[in-house]
Amino acid sequence: METDEFKDVFMPLARLMYVEAIRILRNQADAEDTVQDVFTRLWEHRDDLELIKNPKAFALAMIRNQCLNIINSVGYNKAVIGGQISGHATFMSSDPNDEIERVESIGTVMKLIDSLPDNQRNVIKMHDVEGLSKQEIARITGLSPDNIRQLLSRARKAIRNHFSSPL
Amino acid sequence: MDTTQIYKLRQLLERFYAADTAPDEEKSLRELLSDPDLPEEFLPDRNMMEAMSMLLPSENLEERISMRIDSFAQDEPVKSKESVKFRWPILLRWSAAVAAAVVFAVISIIRISTPIPAQAEMSPEEVYEQTAMAFMIFAEALDKGRAAIEIADSTTINASVKAMDAIFPIQQP
Numbered sequence: 001m002e003t004d005e006f007k008d009v010f011m012p013l014a015r016l017m018y019v020e021a022i023r024i025l026r027n028q029a030d031a032e033d034t035v036q037d038v039f040t041r042l043w044e045h046r047d048d049l050e051l052i053k054n055p056k057a058f059a060l061a062m063i064r065n066q067c068l069n070i071i072n073s074v075g076y077n078k079a080v081i082g083g084q085i086s087g088h089a090t091f092m093s094s095d096p097n098d099e100i101e102r103v104e105s106i107g108t109v110m111k112l113i114d115s116l117p118d119n120q121r122n123v124i125k126m127h128d129v130e131g132l133s134k135q136e137i138a139r140i141t142g143l144s145p146d147n148i149r150q151l152l153s154r155a156r157k158a159i160r161n162h163f164s165s166p167l
Numbered sequence: 168m169d170t171t172q173i174y175k176l177r178q179l180l181e182r183f184y185a186a187d188t189a190p191d192e193e194k195s196l197r198e199l200l201s202d203p204d205l206p207e208e209f210l211p212d213r214n215m216m217e218a219m220s221m222l223l224p225s226e227n228l229e230e231r232i233s234m235r236i237d238s239f240a241q242d243e244p245v246k247s248k249e250s251v252k253f254r255w256p257i258l259l260r261w262s263a264a265v266a267a268a269v270v271f272a273v274i275s276i277i278r279i280s281t282p283i284p285a286q287a288e289m290s291p292e293e294v295y296e297q298t299a300m301a302f303m304i305f306a307e308a309l310d311k312g313r314a315a316i317e318i319a320d321s322t323t324i325n326a327s328v329k330a331m332d333a334i335f336p337i338q339q340p
Contacts, residue, residue, distance in 0.1 A: 003236060003237070003240040007233065007236060014224075014228065014232055015224065018224045019222070022221075022222055028221060028224070028225075032224055032225065032228055035232070036231070036235065039232050039235070040235070043236055043239055105217075105218050106218075106221045106222065109218040109219060109221065110222070128219055128222075129222050129223070131223075148186075149186045153185050156183065156184050157184050159215055159219070160211060160212060160215045163212075163214040163215045163218070164211035
């Protein structure tokens with residue numbers, strides 16, 4: 001597989017791969033490093049990838065496998081809470097409280113997004129998390145641009161309301 | 168924060184919650200919300216933007232990946248034409264299609280070249296029987312080709328699974 005073809009196939013998947021990694025690892029630096037590692041491995045084995053019928057599914061499976069390897073490795077504690085895995089990288093931040101707070105914030109905002117009504121959740125995930133434009137979302141979902149704008153507006157307000165309510 | 172900045176912040180927030188902001192406007196909004204002198208009324212907006220931004224990669228992640236791929240490509244020796252690997256499953260597919268076509272062609276030629284005994288015109292029933300037999304022979308040839316293609320497909324799937332295991336085997340804890 002030539003360089004241009006490799007990039008045409010896999011570069012558009014980088015953001016999705018990152019989203020999957022942050023969902024599992026709850027750590028931005030780890031998620032970015034994992035995406036870069038997976039791209040390196042994909043490049044090293046690119047000649048074997050021409051037979052892959054679904055590059056998106058394959059790349060996401062690669063990310064999941066590598067994230068699981070990281071979680072299972074020594075020094076990366078894991079605690080299963082309600083079926084979700086939240087990671088605490090014990091060797092990362094010099095202030096463990098900062099890292100724990102960051103991990104919990106990532107978990108909190110992911111739960112908030114998941115608690116939204118289906119349409120709002122899908123639109124805010126596609127737009128604010130995966131980086132798709134409103135036109136791309138319209139093409140994928142069949143929703144009108146006005147409808148998308150409304151759903152995104154409601155979703156953002158709902159998440160903001162969570163942060164404005166007293167603790 | 169001065170009055171102009173606060174005015175701009177309010178405008179951007181209104182547009183943001185109406186889902187009308189462009190990416191560069193959202194970047195300006197994040198910069199304004201990160202001001203250390205941000206009035207307290209905007210703290211929930213800042214907390215929300217900070218939380219959402221934790222789900223995002225750094226701005227230049229894709230660029231870094233692309234540059235890394237370019238440097239890998241530059242460091243590699245140029246492949247010679249002789250070293251291109253055969254793609255056996257793809258070869259099998261084409262072989263199966265060619266084999267099916269050849270079988271059909273051979274059978275057709277044999278049937279055409281077989282002398283038909285001189286006889287009076289064939290009855291409609293005889294014509295139907297001959298046509299049905301021709302279709303049956305064609306279907307058998309297709310089936311054999313399809314079986315070969317299924318073998319090639321199965322080989323392709325096995326190759327994908329093997330590639331996944333080779334690149335990233337799941338390590339047991």
